[in-house]
Amino acid sequence: MLQVADILGESVVDGKGLRTVVFLQGCPHGCTGCHNPKLWPSKGGKDYTSGALAAAIIAKMSPIHRGVTFSGGDPLAQAEELLQVIKSLRKIKPELNVWVYTGYIFEEIKDYPVLQEINVLVDGPFILAKRDISLPFRGSGNQRIIDLPKTFAQGGLIQELSL
Numbered sequence: 001m002l003q004v005a006d007i008l009g010e011s012v013v014d015g016k017g018l019r020t021v022v023f024l025q026g027c028p029h030g031c032t033g034c035h036n037p038k039l040w041p042s043k044g045g046k047d048y049t050s051g052a053l054a055a056a057i058i059a060k061m062s063p064i065h066r067g068v069t070f071s072g073g074d075p076l077a078q079a080e081e082l083l084q085v086i087k088s089l090r091k092i093k094p095e096l097n098v099w100v101y102t103g104y105i106f107e108e109i110k111d112y113p114v115l116q117e118i119n120v121l122v123d124g125p126f127i128l129a130k131r132d133i134s135l136p137f138r139g140s141g142n143q144r145i146i147d148l149p150k151t152f153a154q155g156g157l158i159q160e161l162s163l
């Protein structure tokens with residue numbers, strides 16, 4: 001069961017293209033200046049099974065949607081459940097583009113199985129001293145936009161170069 005704070009049908013600021021955004025409840029990082037501290041507690045929002053959440057996401061997507069983004073909170077606080085959701089989504093849309101935001105840095109969580117199913121990981125905590133509103137798709141300069149399939153294929157961290 002997943003704890004879901006909200007599902008936004010349309011966004012163009014949470015990854016490339018038009019995307020559905022799922023805000024998952026719970027975050028252990030406690031960043032100063034966090035944009036969404038009400039999502040820190042692990043309990044809250046609405047409970048979904050992985051299949052029900054996949055169906056709710058698909059219902060919000062149109063033919064021009066580029067993909068889905070999981071934000072929060074920290075989606076990797078529910079990493080096992082998130083893996084099941086993405087697998088359910090890919091049964092319906094095999095080519096679905098998936099972005100995930102996390103407050104962990106890649107090197108801490110690189111062995112999580114769910115990372116094998118994610119296209120792009122935006123990693124690292126929000127650091128107020130490094131806040132930069134000119135950066136696309138992230139809040140502070142320490143955060144990286146990582147192409148996970150290329151990173152795992154090439155054995156070294158590959159960031160999205162076209163941003």
Ligand code: SF4
Nearest residue numbers: 027030031034073103
């Ligand atoms: S990782 Fe994100 S949601 Fe969690 S405390 Fe930091 S800014 Fe807030």
